[in-house]
Amino acid sequence: MAVEKFQEWYENRHAYQTDWKKRTGSKIVGFFCTYTPEEIYYAFDILPVRILGSHEIQDVTEPHLFAMFCPFCRDVLAQGLKGRYDYLDGITIAQSCIHLRQAYTSWEIHKNPGWSHYLPMPNHVQSPRAVPFLVGEYEILIKRLEDLTGRKITDSDLNKGIEIMNKVRRVMKDIYEFRKQDNPPITGLESMYMTCSQFFTDAREWLPVAEEVKKELETRKLERDPGKRLLIVGSENDDIEFIRMVETLGERESVGATIVVEEHCTTTRYFWDEVEEGLDDPLTAIADRYVSRTPCPSKDWPQRTRLQRILKFAKDFNADGAIVIQQKFCDPHETDIPFIRKFLEENDVPTYFLEFDVTTAVGPFAIRVEAFLETLDQEDDLF
Amino acid sequence: MAEEKQEFWRWTESNWKNPDIIWKDAKFVTVGIDVGSVSSQAVIMADGKILAYGNMRTGSDSPNSARNALKFALDALGDMSEERMDYCIGTGYGRVNVPFADRSVTEIACHARGANFLYGPEVRTVLDVGGQDIKAIQCDKKGKVTNFLMNDKCAAGTGRGMEVFSDLLGIPIQEVGDRSYEFKGEEPPAVSSTCVVYAKSEATSLLRKGWTKEEVLAAYCKAMADRIYSLVERIGVKPEFAVTGGMAKNRGVMDRIMPKIGIERMKTEWDTQIAGAAGAALFGYTLCQKGKGRVKG
Numbered sequence A: 001m002a003v004e005k006f007q008e009w010y011e012n013r014h015a016y017q018t019d020w021k022k023r024t025g026s027k028i029v030g031f032f033c034t035y036t037p038e039e040i041y042y043a044f045d046i047l048p049v050r051i052l053g054s055h056e057i058q059d060v061t062e063p064h065l066f067a068m069f070c071p072f073c074r075d076v077l078a079q080g081l082k083g084r085y086d087y088l089d090g091i092t093i094a095q096s097c098i099h100l101r102q103a104y105t106s107w108e109i110h111k112n113p114g115w116s117h118y119l120p121m122p123n124h125v126q127s128p129r130a131v132p133f134l135v136g137e138y139e140i141l142i143k144r145l146e147d148l149t150g151r152k153i154t155d156s157d158l159n160k161g162i163e164i165m166n167k168v169r170r171v172m173k174d175i176y177e178f179r180k181q182d183n184p185p186i187t188g189l190e191s192m193y194m195t196c197s198q199f200f201t202d203a204r205e206w207l208p209v210a211e212e213v214k215k216e217l218e219t220r221k222l223e224r225d226p227g228k229r230l231l232i233v234g235s236e237n238d239d240i241e242f243i244r245m246v247e248t249l250g251e252r253e254s255v256g257a258t259i260v261v262e263e264h265c266t267t268t269r270y271f272w273d274e275v276e277e278g279l280d281d282p283l284t285a286i287a288d289r290y291v292s293r294t295p296c297p298s299k300d301w302p303q304r305t306r307l308q309r310i311l312k313f314a315k316d317f318n319a320d321g322a323i324v325i326q327q328k329f330c331d332p333h334e335t336d337i338p339f340i341r342k343f344l345e346e347n348d349v350p351t352y353f354l355e356f357d358v359t360t361a362v363g364p365f366a367i368r369v370e371a372f373l374e375t376l377d378q379e380d381d382l383f
Numbered sequence B: 001m002a003e004e005k006q007e008f009w010r011w012t013e014s015n016w017k018n019p020d021i022i023w024k025d026a027k028f029v030t031v032g033i034d035v036g037s038v039s040s041q042a043v044i045m046a047d048g049k050i051l052a053y054g055n056m057r058t059g060s061d062s063p064n065s066a067r068n069a070l071k072f073a074l075d076a077l078g079d080m081s082e083e084r085m086d087y088c089i090g091t092g093y094g095r096v097n098v099p100f101a102d103r104s105v106t107e108i109a110c111h112a113r114g115a116n117f118l119y120g121p122e123v124r125t126v127l128d129v130g131g132q133d134i135k136a137i138q139c140d141k142k143g144k145v146t147n148f149l150m151n152d153k154c155a156a157g158t159g160r161g162m163e164v165f166s167d168l169l170g171i172p173i174q175e176v177g178d179r180s181y182e183f184k185g186e187e188p189p190a191v192s193s194t195c196v197v198y199a200k201s202e203a204t205s206l207l208r209k210g211w212t213k214e215e216v217l218a219a220y221c222k223a224m225a226d227r228i229y230s231l232v233e234r235i236g237v238k239p240e241f242a243v244t245g246g247m248a249k250n251r252g253v254m255d256r257i258m259p260k261i262g263i264e265r266m267k268t269e270w271d272t273q274i275a276g277a278a279g280a281a282l283f284g285y286t287l288c289q290k291g292k293g294r295v296k297g
Helices: A003-011 A013-024 A038-043 A071-081 A098-111 A130-149 A155-178 A188-200 A203-219 A240-252 A282-292 A306-316 A331-346 A362-376 B062-077 B107-119 B159-169 B173-179 B196-208 B213-235 B251-261 B272-289
Strands: A028-031 A047-050 A090-094 A115-119 A228-234 A257-263 A321-327 A351-356 B014-017 B029-035 B039-046 B049-057 B087-091 B125-129 B134-139 B145-150 B241-244
Touching (some): A013 A047, A047 A188, A090 A098, A098 A115, A155 A203, A155 A282, A188 A257, A228 A306, A331 A351, B029 B062, B049 B272, B107 B272, B145 B213, B159 B196
Parallel strands (some): A028 A090, A090 A115, A321 A351
Antiparallel strands (some): B029 B039, B134 B145
16 A cells, blocks of 8 residues: 555655665755745755654753753754754754744754754744745845755746645645545544655655555545544644554544544645745745745734634534644644634534643543543433 | 551542342343542442442552452442343543453543432532542533543642652541641641652651641642642633542542632532442443343343
8 A cells, every 4th residue: 555655754764865865866954844945945956854853752952952842842853963864964944933943053053964044934924024025035045055056046946846845735635635534544644644754755756655645545445433533733743653542542442533634734734735836936936825824823923814724624624523732832832722722612613632742641641532532422322 | 577567548448238229120230340540449230329339449450450349349239240230331540451341431421420420410510539630520410521621741639649648647548637637826838849759858848847747738738739729720610519539538638629619519428439430330321221231141
């Protein structure tokens, strides 16, 4: 099954990336946040790879990050400090939150990544000045990438980058369509492997596999009871252990569940929106996409625009309930969560809140999720 | 030879039989087994009424704890064999490891249902303070959970902490509540931490300073009350309010929480520790009534 390839890539990201470098002789830049314009990197034939954590207990980041910084930024920095990304040719971040930026800065200072670039992605994306500002910043980025690669790019290269990333977005959305089915032929876990493996691989090599998966799903049937349909909303999340626990509850307990859609920067916030193609100025088109994409809550002000989009996901994917998660100490999400929960509850989508850490407290989380699923049972045979 | 140390924390295990029910007339006999982190209970019901129960400490493995609790309840009854059960539901921390259970249900659902039974259908907010966790549950008139919160990551403020304290101070656990009010003058302030480890060292230093055991106990009960109340406060209290679990028996903590909540807690004659198992047995009874019980040969 082609779908298994995603997990293989997810689990062997470093092997894939070092091999890619050997095969192509091209450069790899690690990025910290999904506001990084990957289109521009592809225009330079540079492979942009997202750096995620490894969900292991570690002790190397203590001297670098405040105790009340989130576990995700800690886990990401640990990967650098432990030397797991020494093969990178550079690192970059587009401003989202201060926690992740501190992780980036520590990495930059202590690991000497060679090339590094901080992209001041505007936080006030609702300002009419955000797009022209970002275009100006992209021009600086392009100069820095010219330094890195020793080559110049044209609009046609940018259009190529746009095309690659848009294809990725389209196929992901097509695959998400299958998750709307009563018994989805792809689990939330497999879907998480899909979206995250794309961060780690060359989109041009990932795409044919995704296209094949799309074909497979047309006839695939899963021999499992889907149980309750869940939406997950919140901070960065590639917590495979948690997703697996939720989707296997039904094998051990009287209630089960399938995650049918998520609103995370590892999933829909990352890929849902496309760059408009065929415009005269591709750089403005790219800037426009990143300014108007589903925002991270660090940028979703003064209007809170995510609410309607989250509700639409809940309705379109027919979610029975939503698990709202926050990486511990993730302030932007913490600020949003009371509003999201209230809004979903008012629109008849029950919610439950969980606080995530580097590792998953599988036992304590299992009982909470299970009890939440029990409350979703409308035709409860226990009463 | 080391002198055998008295275990002050050891609470009395108990079993009980309802003398007013003739179980042989019952249509359905259902059993709820609650294997908690510290205590295990078995409740045997005849057509939705409590026939017998057993309440004892949880051992090192869940299947045995479940078996022992059931045996303890059957011992009280004297003349029923395990085969008479029409349905059995496992709940609690060890719920999936109850060997003879037909199904498992979370202790959150079971405590709400159990509180509805033990206290009456007016209960809307249930506080369960168990051995290692605290749950604040809201439920409807049927005892169905509508919302809940649990303590996160840390077991401070739970029953096991109180056991450790009773041992440290050499005060039998049953006396903790009353003794915590046996101080002269003003009530001492709460200890600054409910973390069992930190609180122990703080208590030791307070004793060295000349505090009486009762004063230290008052300070710890107050800290536990503060900690437990913070969870209740987050979910909000809708009347009526009821408490389940072992801590419901400890007035040292409960009488310090209730003024913060501002309403009276409901009263019951039942052992509050059996709420989870009672809820489980009731769920079993409902399933039997719907024809979803055990198929017997």
